[in-house]
Amino acid sequence: MKMKNLKRFQTGGTRSKMQLSIPLPQTPEGRVYRFSPNEDAHPRHFVLGEQVADSAAEESKRERMMHEPGSSKTICPYSGVVGNDDEFTHPKDKEAAIKIVKHAAMQDAQDAVSDMLKGVARKSRGGITYKPGSRTRRPRPQFGRRDLMRLLVCDCCGRDYGVYAIALYCPDCGAPNVSLHFSREVELVGRQVSIAEGLGEEQAELAYRLLGNAHEDVLTAFEAAQKVVYSHKVSLDPSRAAPTKAIRNDFQNVEKAQKRYAEFNIDPFNGLSDAEREALELNIQKRHVIGHNLGVVDAKFAENARNTRLGETVELLGSEIREFARLCQIVVAALDDWIGDVAALHRRAQKS
Numbered sequence: 183m184k185m186k187n188l189k190r191f192q193t194g195g196t197r198s199k200m201q202l203s204i205p206l207p208q209t210p211e212g213r214v215y216r217f218s219p220n221e222d223a224h225p226r227h228f229v230l231g232e233q234v235a236d237s238a239a240e241e242s243k244r245e246r247m248m249h250e251p252g253s254s255k256t257i258c259p260y261s262g263v264v265g266n267d268d269e270f271t272h273p274k275d276k277e278a279a280i281k282i283v284k285h286a287a288m289q290d291a292q293d294a295v296s297d298m299l300k301g302v303a304r305k306s307r308g309g310i311t312y313k314p315g316s317r318t319r320r321p322r323p324q325f326g327r328r329d330l331m332r333l334l335v336c337d338c339c340g341r342d343y344g345v346y347a348i349a350l351y352c353p354d355c356g357a358p359n360v361s362l363h364f365s366r367e368v369e370l371v372g373r374q375v376s377i378a379e380g381l382g383e384e385q386a387e388l389a390y391r392l393l394g395n396a397h398e399d400v401l402t403a404f405e406a407a408q409k410v411v412y413s414h415k416v417s418l419d420p421s422r423a424a425p426t427k428a429i430r431n432d433f434q435n436v437e438k439a440q441k442r443y444a445e446f447n448i449d450p451f452n453g454l455s456d457a458e459r460e461a462l463e464l465n466i467q468k469r470h471v472i473g474h475n476l477g478v479v480d481a482k483f484a485e486n487a488r489n490t491r492l493g494e495t496v497e498l499l500g501s502e503i504r505e506f507a508r509l510c511q512i513v514v515a516a517l518d519d520w521i522g523d524v525a526a527l528h529r530r531a532q533k534s
C-alpha cells in the first residue's frame with residue numbers, strides 16, 4: 183500500500199516502521215503554540231516565534247539571561263518555571279497530532295481501496311461495473327485559538343514571542359521582560375495620544391475621551407504589572423507564614439504599594455525625584471476623577487492639584503499622559519531588576 187499521506191510526516195525509520203513527526207500547531211504568522219507545565223501559571227498559553235533580532239552583546243543584558251538563548255529549555259513567561267521544550271506541548275496538541283496521523287492513514291487506506299477497485303472495474307467484462315468516483319478528500323482537522331495576544335521581542339536575546347497576560351520572563355533566555363512588556367503598553371498608549379492630538383477642534387469631545395482612555399490604560403497597565411510582580415515574589419517566598427492580605431487596589435496608591443514592597447525591603451519608587459513622585463500621585467488621582475466623576479474636579483483633587491477649581495473639568499494633555507507613562511516606566515524598570523535578581527539566582531544554582 184502506498185503511504186503518500188503518512189509519508190509527508192516521515193522523518194526517519196523504515197517503510198514498515200516509519201518514524202513520524204507532526205509539526206506543532208502554529209498561528210497564521212508561524213508562531214508555535216506553547217503551554218506552561220506549571221498549573222499555577224496563568225493563563226499558561228503563549229506562542230513562540232523565531233529569533234528576529236540579534237542577541238545582545240552587552241554584558242549587562244547577558245547577565246539578565248537565565249541561560250543561553252536557543253537551548254532545548256523553555257521558561258514559562260508567567261511563572262519562570264523552567265522545563266525541556268517538549269514539556270511545553272499542550273496535551274490537546276499531542277492528541278491532535280495523533281488525530282492527524284490517523285487521518286493521514288485513513289486517507290491512504292481509502293486511496294488504496296479506491297485504486298484496487300479501479301483495477302477490478304477495468305478487468306471485469308459485463309456483470310459488475312465499478313465507476314471510480316472522485317476521491318473524497320477528508321477535511322484535515324483544524325485547531326484554532328482566539329485571544330488577544332501581546333507580541334514582544336526580547337531585548338536581551340531577540341526572540342519573538344506572544345503572551346496573553348503580562349510576561350515576567352522571556353521564554354527563551356529567561357531574562358526578566360516585565361519592563362519590556364510595559365514599554366510595549368506605553369508605545370500603544372503613545373499611539374492613542376497621537377490619534378487624539380490629530381483630531382480637529384470640531385472633534386474635541388472625542389479627543390478628550392480618547393485621551394481619558396489612554397490615561398486610564400497607563401494606570402491599568404501600571405497596576406497590573408505591579409500586582410503580577412508582587413504576587414510572583416510572594417509565590418517564590420516559602421518563608422511567608424501568614425497568608426498574603428488581598429491586594430485589592432493597593433497598587434493604585436503609591437503609599438500602599440510601598441508598604442507591600444517594604445515586606446521585601448525594596449522600594450521601586452526611589453528612582454523618582456520628589457517632583458516626579460508628586461506628578462505620579464496626581465495622575466493617579468486624576469484617573470479617579472475622570473473615571474468616577476466624569477472628569478469633574480472634586481474636593482480632594484482640588485486640594486492636591488494646583489490651578490484647578492472644584493466643579494471644573496479636569497484638563498488632560500497628551501504631554502501629561504506621556505509623562506505619566508514615563509514615570510510609571512521608571513518604577514516598572516526597578517521591578518524588572520528585582521525579578522532579575524531571581525534570574526541571577528537561578529543561573530548561579532544551575533552553574534553550581
Ligand SMILES: [Zn+2]
Nearest residue numbers: 336339352355
Ligand atoms: Zn530572551
